[in-house]
Structures are given as C-alpha cells and as structure tokens.
Amino acid sequence: VTDTAARPRVVVIGAGFAGLNAAKGLRNAPVDVLVIDQHNYHTFQPLLYQVATAGLDAGDVAHQVRDVFRRQRNVRFRMGRVERVDWEAREVLLASGDGIGFDCLVVAAGAVYHDFGIPGVFDHGFVLKSLHEAIALRSHVLRQFERAAHDPAHADHGGLTFAIVGGGPTGVEMAGALVELLDRVLPSDYPELDVSRARVVLLEMAEALLLPYGERSRAYAERVLRRRGVDVRLGAAVAEVHADHVVLAGGERLATHTLIWAAGVRGHPLGEALGTPLGRGARVQVRSDLSLEDHPEAFVIGDMALASDPDRTPLPQVAQVAIQQGRHVARVIAARLRGEAGAPFRYQDPGQMAIIGRSAGVAELAPRLGGLRFGGFLGWLAWLFLHLIYLPGHQNRVNAFASWAYNFFTYDRHARLILDEERPRRARMTRGTMRS
Amino acid sequence: VTDTAARPRVVVIGAGFAGLNAAKGLRNAPVDVLVIDQHNYHTFQPLLYQVATAGLDAGDVAHQVRDVFRRQRNVRFRMGRVERVDWEAREVLLASGDGIGFDCLVVAAGAVYHDFGIPGVFDHGFVLKSLHEAIALRSHVLRQFERAAHDPAHADHGGLTFAIVGGGPTGVEMAGALVELLDRVLPSDYPELDVSRARVVLLEMAEALLLPYGERSRAYAERVLRRRGVDVRLGAAVAEVHADHVVLAGGERLATHTLIWAAGVRGHPLGEALGTPLGRGARVQVRSDLSLEDHPEAFVIGDMALASDPDRTPLPQVAQVAIQQGRHVARVIAARLRGEAGAPFRYQDPGQMAIIGRSAGVAELAPRLGGLRFGGFLGWLAWLFLHLIYLPGHQNRVNAFASWAYNFFTYDRHARLILDEERPRRARMTRGTMRS
Numbered sequence: 068v069t070d071t072a073a074r075p076r077v078v079v080i081g082a083g084f085a086g087l088n089a090a091k092g093l094r095n096a097p098v099d100v101l102v103i104d105q106h107n108y109h110t111f112q113p114l115l116y117q118v119a120t121a122g123l124d125a126g127d128v129a130h131q132v133r134d135v136f137r138r139q140r141n142v143r144f145r146m147g148r149v150e151r152v153d154w155e156a157r158e159v160l161l162a163s164g165d166g167i168g169f170d171c172l173v174v175a176a177g178a179v180y181h182d183f184g185i186p187g188v189f190d191h192g193f194v195l196k197s198l199h200e201a202i203a204l205r206s207h208v209l210r211q212f213e214r215a216a217h218d219p220a221h222a223d224h225g226g227l228t229f230a231i232v233g234g235g236p237t238g239v240e241m242a243g244a245l246v247e248l249l250d251r252v253l254p255s256d257y258p259e260l261d262v263s264r265a266r267v268v269l270l271e272m273a274e275a276l277l278l279p280y281g282e283r284s285r286a287y288a289e290r291v292l293r294r295r296g297v298d299v300r301l302g303a304a305v306a307e308v309h310a311d312h313v314v315l316a317g318g319e320r321l322a323t324h325t326l327i328w329a330a331g332v333r334g335h336p337l338g339e340a341l342g343t344p345l346g347r348g349a350r351v352q353v354r355s356d357l358s359l360e361d362h363p364e365a366f367v368i369g370d371m372a373l374a375s376d377p378d379r380t381p382l383p384q385v386a387q388v389a390i391q392q393g394r395h396v397a398r399v400i401a402a403r404l405r406g407e408a409g410a411p412f413r414y415q416d417p418g419q420m421a422i423i424g425r426s427a428g429v430a431e432l433a434p435r436l437g438g439l440r441f442g443g444f445l446g447w448l449a450w451l452f453l454h455l456i457y458l459p460g461h462q463n464r465v466n467a468f469a470s471w472a473y474n475f476f477t478y479d480r481h482a483r484l485i486l487d488e489e490r491p492r493r494a495r496m497t498r499g500t501m502r503s
Numbered sequence: 504v505t506d507t508a509a510r511p512r513v514v515v516i517g518a519g520f521a522g523l524n525a526a527k528g529l530r531n532a533p534v535d536v537l538v539i540d541q542h543n544y545h546t547f548q549p550l551l552y553q554v555a556t557a558g559l560d561a562g563d564v565a566h567q568v569r570d571v572f573r574r575q576r577n578v579r580f581r582m583g584r585v586e587r588v589d590w591e592a593r594e595v596l597l598a599s600g601d602g603i604g605f606d607c608l609v610v611a612a613g614a615v616y617h618d619f620g621i622p623g624v625f626d627h628g629f630v631l632k633s634l635h636e637a638i639a640l641r642s643h644v645l646r647q648f649e650r651a652a653h654d655p656a657h658a659d660h661g662g663l664t665f666a667i668v669g670g671g672p673t674g675v676e677m678a679g680a681l682v683e684l685l686d687r688v689l690p691s692d693y694p695e696l697d698v699s700r701a702r703v704v705l706l707e708m709a710e711a712l713l714l715p716y717g718e719r720s721r722a723y724a725e726r727v728l729r730r731r732g733v734d735v736r737l738g739a740a741v742a743e744v745h746a747d748h749v750v751l752a753g754g755e756r757l758a759t760h761t762l763i764w765a766a767g768v769r770g771h772p773l774g775e776a777l778g779t780p781l782g783r784g785a786r787v788q789v790r791s792d793l794s795l796e797d798h799p800e801a802f803v804i805g806d807m808a809l810a811s812d813p814d815r816t817p818l819p820q821v822a823q824v825a826i827q828q829g830r831h832v833a834r835v836i837a838a839r840l841r842g843e844a845g846a847p848f849r850y851q852d853p854g855q856m857a858i859i860g861r862s863a864g865v866a867e868l869a870p871r872l873g874g875l876r877f878g879g880f881l882g883w884l885a886w887l888f889l890h891l892i893y894l895p896g897h898q899n900r901v902n903a904f905a906s907w908a909y910n911f912f913t914y915d916r917h918a919r920l921i922l923d924e925e926r927p928r929r930a931r932m933t934r935g936t937m938r939s
Contacts, residue, residue, distance in 0.1 A: 124562035
C-alpha cells in the first residue's frame with residue numbers, strides 16, 4: 068500500500084523511546100509519518116522490572132501509540148511486524164506480506180537479549196524486554212512459591228533460589244526489587260512456608276556492580292544489596308543453564324529454577340535483515356548524522372545503532388541516547404527537506420541513575436558540568452520523580468504514583484497475579500530473540 | 504496429602520463470591536480451611552466487561568486470594584484445578600494428580616457459558632467469565648480497528664460490527680460500554696477511519712431487554728441503548744455462528760467478526776463430575792441447607808447450585824445469592840460442629856441493578872419492602888458506589904475510582920492495549936467450557 072500523497076513519507080519502525088521521539092520531532096515538518104510497531108502500545112522498559120516484581124500493573128507501563136499522536140495530525144500508526152526492507156522498491160515488508168513504501172526510513176527496533184553463546188539461556192532464561200516477558204517472569208516467580216507451599220521439597224531443590232545474571236543497572240534494580248518482594252511481601256502470603264529460605268543470587272562476571280558508575284556508587288550498591296540479603300557474587304560467570312540449575316565457570320552447580328538474564332543485549336535481528344554492516348553487539352554502523360552509508364535516506368537509532376562519541380567510545384544502549392537520537396533524526400530530516408545537510412549527532416550526557424531498592428538509589432548527574440553525585444534516599448527520590456515525568460500517559464502517572472506511595476507505606480504490592488497461561492518455556496522468548 | 508490435624512478440614516473449591524464468603528464465614532469456627540482455585544486471584548466478574556471495553560486494567564478487577572486471607576489464620580490456599588471428588592476416600596483430586604483429603608467440602612466452581620447447542624458458538628464466540636477472556640475480547644475488538652485502519656474493505660465485510668447475544672444485564676452492560684468506546688473514544692484514535700461505520704447489534708430472543716426487571720426499567724434500558732446507537736433487535740434468535748457472520752433464526756445473515764455470547768450460563772462441568780443429580784442448566788440439586796442428598800458432608804453453592812425459593816422458583820445466578828450462600832454454609836458447618844442441625848437457606852433479595860452506560864443505570868432495590876426504583880444518573884451512581892464497596896483490595900478500589908473519574912471527565916479510556924498473543928480462537932475458551 069504505497070502512499071502516493073505529495074508529501075514525502077517517513078516510515079518509523081519501532082515505537083520505543085527512539086521511534087516515538089523521531090515521530091514527535093517531525094511534528095512541524097512537511098512530511099507524512101507512519102509509525103510501525105508489533106504492539107499497539109509503547110512499552111516503558113525502565114519500569115518493566117517493577118511489573119515483574121508485582122509493584123506495578125502491566126497497564127501502568129504501557130501506553131497506546133495512537134494516543135501519543137492524538138494531536139499530531141501528520142502521524143499514522145500501523146500495527147505489524149517488519150520482516151525486511153526492500154531497498155530497490157523502497158518498501159518495508161511486513162510479516163503479513165504487505166509492503167509499505169517510504170521516502171525516508173527510521174529504523175528503531177531496539178535490542179534483544181544476548182546470550183553470548185551460553186547453552187541453555189535461550190531455553191530456560193527469563194528476559195525483561197517486553198510486557199509479556201515481565202508478566203511471564205512475575206507469574207513464574209509466584210508459581211515457585213505456590214508450588215513450595217504444598218511441596219516443601221521444592222525449596223530444597225532450588226525452587227526458591229532466584230538467580231540474576233548481570234550486575235548492571237537492570238540486574239541491580241531487579242535484585243533489589245526481588246529481595247524486597249521475598250522479604251517484606253511474601254512472608255505474610257505464605258504463612259505455611261519458611262519464606263526466609265528464598266534467596267536472590269546476583270552473578271556478575273566483573274569484579275564490581277554497576278560498572279559504568281563511579282566507585283562510590285558501585286560500592287554503595289553492593290553494600291545495600293548485601294545488607295538486604297542479596298547473595299552478590301562478583302567474578303562469577305555462567306557456563307551452562309538448565310531447567311533446574313546453573314553451572315558456573317568454575318564448575319560450581321547452583322540449584323535454581325529461575326534464571327533472569329540481565330547480562331547483555333544485542334541489536335534487534337532486523338539489523339541483520341537490513342544488509343548493512345554491523346558492529347559490536349550486532350548493532351548497525353551509522354554515519355555521524357545516524358544515517359546509513361549505503362542508504363542515506365535511512366537512519367538507524369536507539370539500541371540498534373552503533374553510534375560513537377567524538378572520542379570513538381560507543382554510546383551506551385540507554386533511554387537518553389535513544390530519545391536524543393530520535394529528536395536528532397527528526398531535525399536532520401527537516402533540514403534535508405530544506406536542502407540543508409544534517410548535523411552530526413552529539414550526545415548530551417545528562418548522567419545516569421539507578422535504583423537499588425526501597426529508599427536507596429544512586430544518581431550521577433551532569434558529568435560535563437563537573438558532576439553531581441547523590442545516593443541513598445535522595446537518589447531514590449530523584450529516580451522516582453524522573454521516571455514519573457518520563458512515563459507516558461496521565462493515567463499511568465497517577466496509577467504508578469499511587470502504587471509507589473501505597474507500596475512505600477504498606478510494604479504491600481497489589482499486582483501479585485499469576486496471569487500467564489502455563490506454556491512451554493520456549494514460547495516466552497520467541498519474539499525478538501535469536502542466537503547470535 | 505491428607506491433613507491429619509485434629510481440627511476438621513473444610514475444603515472450599517473456587518475463590519469466587521461464594522467460596523470466598525464461605526471461607527471468611529468460618530473465621531471463628533474450629534476448622535482448618537483450604538481454598539482451592541485454578542487462579543491465584545479472585546476475579547470480580549461484574550466488572551469484567553469494563554476490562555473488555557478498555558475502561559479498567561486487568562489488575563483492577565482481580566485480587567490475590569492469599570491477600571484476602573492474610574489475617575485469617577485458619578485458611579490456607581492451594582492453586583490447582585480440581586478434576587473430581589473421590590467420595591469414598593473423601594479426597595478432592597487435582598489435575599496435577601494430588602489428592603486432598605477433606606472432612607467437609609464446599610463446591611463453588613461457578614458457571615460457564617451455555618451455547619444451547621447452537622453450532623459455532625464454542626469455536627467463534629467470546630465470553631466474559633475470566634480475566635483472560637476479557638483481555639482476549641478487548642484485544643480482538645481493537646484488532647478489528649487496527650485492521651480496518653489499513654484495509655477499509657474490512658469494514659465492508661462486517662469487521663466493525665460487534666454482535667452481542669443476550670439482552671440480560673451482561674449483554675446490556677456490554678452493549679452500553681462498547682457503544683461508548685466506539686462513539687467517544689476510538690474516533691480520535693483512528694482519524695484515517697470512518698469509525699461511525701462501527702456498530703453494536705444487541706440480539707435478544709425475547710421481546711424485551713432486562714427480562715428480570717420491571718417494565719419501566721426494561722423500557723428505559725431499551726430507550727437509552729437505542730438513543731446511543733445500539734441496534735437493539737428483539738425476538739432475534741441466533742441459529743449459527745461463523746468466523747465472519749452469524750445466521751439468525753429467520754435465515755438473515757449478519758456479517759460480523761465478533762460475537763459476544765451473553766445468552767446464558769450453565770453450571771460448571773465439575774458438577775457432572777460430582778456424580779450427583781443435576782437440574783436445570785446443569786446446576787447441582789441441593790437440599791434446603793445447600794448440602795447434597797447423597798453426601799451430607801458436602802455443599803454446593805453459588806452459580807453451580809440449583810437452590811430455590813420457598814415458592815420453588817430457582818434462585819438467579821447472581822453475586823448476591825453466591826455471597827449469602829457462602830455465609831450460610833459457614834453457619835451450617837459451625838452449627839453442625841456444635842451438634843446442631845443447619846438452618847435452611849433463605850435468600851434475602853436486596854434487589855438488582857444494572858448499568859446501561861455513562862450516567863444511566865437502573866436500580867430496583869428492597870423488593871420485599873415494597874420496592875424502590877430509580878434510574879438514570881442516580882441509578883448509575885448507586886451502581887458505581889456499590890461496586891466500589893464490593894471490589895476487593897484497597898488499591899483496586901483506588902485505581903477503579905481514579906479510572907472512572909478520569910473516564911467520566913475526559914471520555915478517555917487508558918487501557919486500550921492489545922495484550923493477548925494471537926492464538927487460535929479455540930484456545931480462548933477451553934477453560935471451563937463444554938458443549939452441553
């Protein structure tokens with residue numbers, strides 16, 4: 068269905084931070100924009116771990132794409148899965164078989180988990196990239212407790228041991244939220260069970276948590292997690308994953324039925340289908356203005372793109388980079404329509420923040436202005452505040468705020484629902500997942 | 504796993520209104536109670552239609568069973584599906600193969616839809632008994648719009664025609680909520696589509712809507728729905744259901760891809776597995792104290808039970824009957840433990856209320872005190888108020904109230920997410936569903 072309108076058509080693949088901001092940035096440009104996503108909603112990935120740990124409802128961290136563009140008249144939405152791009156015909160091809168013509172293409176399909184070739188991750192690991200995966204993980208965790216409640220031997224065989232692989236922000240946030248769930252919420256749900264037998268093991272290959280952070284933040288995160296009962300194991304690499312245990316690099320066997328894979332991501336497989344050179348982590352190599360060398364009418368942004376700082380350091384796969392890149396390509400497209408060249412992308416690093424658990428966060432802000440670091444309760448508050456601001460949808464903000472306030476004062480989490488239907492494990496990760 | 508404790512063990516099958524109230528009623532009785540349900544949450548069925556029409560999140564109408572009994576120390580919970588009862592061994596048998604011993608049994612597994620033998624209902628119809636079914640229906644409705652947005656022919660072939668079969672309270676509430684979604688919410692989501700082509704057809708076999716209500720309420724409901732654009736067809740029976748059309752009894756063919764089955768329910772199939780006489784609608788025949796003739800240690804309550812008024816009218820399958828029956832069996836069990844006989848069950852009819860849509864409801868209260876009838880805005884407010892009170896879980900109440908207030912003032916509904924994964928239609932209704 069090629070649009071034959073007079074205005075150039077910009078097709079944006081992906082309604083994540085990068086894609087949404089690209090489409091929003093084209094608000095006043097003389098173009099027709101079509102946003103394509105496999106879901107009819109934007110997923111606010113930074114809060115998926117709270118869905119997985121029963122703090123938020125799935126609906127709180129998702130917002131329908133059409134609502135985002137309600138007042139922007141040059142944007143249309145198409146729900147569909149993109150399979151490849153026909154560069155000759157200038158068409159995006161959907162899984163349904165439909166072809167969608169474009170004059171300009173913005174590819175922002177995000178990242179998928181990277182198993183680094185470790186056997187068993189694909190079959191047995193849980194990842195946290197989509198709403199379905201978050202619900203599946205929450206349901207799985209609660210199912211372990213339901214089982215142990217009537218079958219105490221389940222705890223003897225690692226049923227209540229939850230292993231997280233990867234001590235970056237995702238792993239740290241997950242560990243903090245999970246240990247609080249086990250410690251504060253579930254004991255009163257399972258009076259028949261000795262919930263204190265449940266434990267969270269955080270496995271990190273390097274010798275520190277939160278590697279991209281400064282030393283004080285790293286040490287703080289480790290101290291807080293250990294104090295709250297997380298078994299933090301540094302220098303611990305995973306060699307094999309099985310349904311009921313994990314084998315570490317040294318040969319140690321850790322009994323667990325739940326492996327949460329937060330060890331790394333790679334560019335979305337659509338990057339390979341573009342037929343353009345890939346760099347580290349299967350990310351697409353882009354020029355300084357984020358367009359492709361072979362196809363200057365196409366841009367790749369967000370977690371899929373391998374863009375670099377002027378000093379050639381690859382930019383991290385974080386929301387802020389995606390947001391700024393989305394805005395940038397919108398400006399480049401508008402400039403080109405005026406016959407001007409696009410400027411190179413420069414990342415304005417606002418700093419980074421991670422939550423370690425209740426009342427404990429770390430924030431390292433404004434690195435270019437000398438840096439402002441704070442931790443503890445203030446870091447936690449700053450994190451909550453910023454995530455509320457960025458969460459799309461008025462009602463999501465109200466709900467999330469109400470849930471956080473409620474959790475904070477009552478230590479209760481209302482979303483403890485087992486909502487998936489039990490399916491073969493493999494089915495959980497088919498979408499957006501591949502062996503590298 | 505027979506409990507060998509000294510206190511008698513009461514097993515309650517089902518965590519609906521009936522089962523929950525039975526277990527709660529045993530708070531001070533010298534018994535151990537085990538509640539079994541296939542889900543770890545109670546589903547507040549009266550609001551499922553709001554989940555299906557994007558007014559509420561799934562989490563808002565579900566509440567984890569363990570939380571309900573947090574402070575009641577003689578109740579335990581087991582998540583599992585009951586397959587049958589071994590009366591000899593006094594054991595409930597789960598699908599997992601486990602047997603659970605009981606001294607006293609309360610069966611409250613609810614109702615499933617009844618297709619009255621009409622071909623195609625099982626394969627193509629949507630029902631509204633579980634959270635998964637509500638999410639599946641919402642996702643299906645929104646998918647029709649996503650499809651029509653890029654394939655206008657879909658509307659020509661009935662893709663935007665939504666047929667509801669059954670003009671009782673469920674059908675009327677669904678019709679009112681659905682027509683508001685089409686009329687007020689979706690047009691701004693789909694500017695590329697002529698949403699006014701979407702329509703809701705309400706098919707009722709009898710010559711009036713809301714049959715159990717008084718004449719004024721019936722006429723009011725019909726008037727409001729027609730005025731809001733629902734195509735109300737009285738005296739219309741469905742003969743066959745197909746994937747893309749319905750055939751009416753007179754031979755008329757109605758093109759629709761969405762048939763919502765609100766025409767009737769029957770007792771849960773577990774009733775047949777009990778091996779005890781069934782009555783009308785596959786409901787289990789019970790004695791006046793709600794116990795079974797052949798198995799006086801067992802009770803059947805709620806939608807599954809065929810209990811009658813003193814004048815032999817069967818009691819309706821509504822929440823109020825289930826709640827009162829739950830409380831009643833708790834009293835009978837406690838009385839028997841004291842060596843007394845249980846009293847017969849007497850339904851105290853508080854009246855009935857249904858919502859027809861925004862600002863329009865009907866309430867017929869206190870029929871034994873002469874009756875108090877009100878409709879319109881007041882009926883609607885009364886309905887909202889009572890449902891908020893009965894909705895379990897503080898946070899659910901806060902969320903539902905916030906959503907209703909938000910919807911009321913903005914005409915917006917935030918839960919417009921397509922959240923199921925597209926699966927063969929059949930899979931949607933396997934649970935608790937059978938041909939009669």
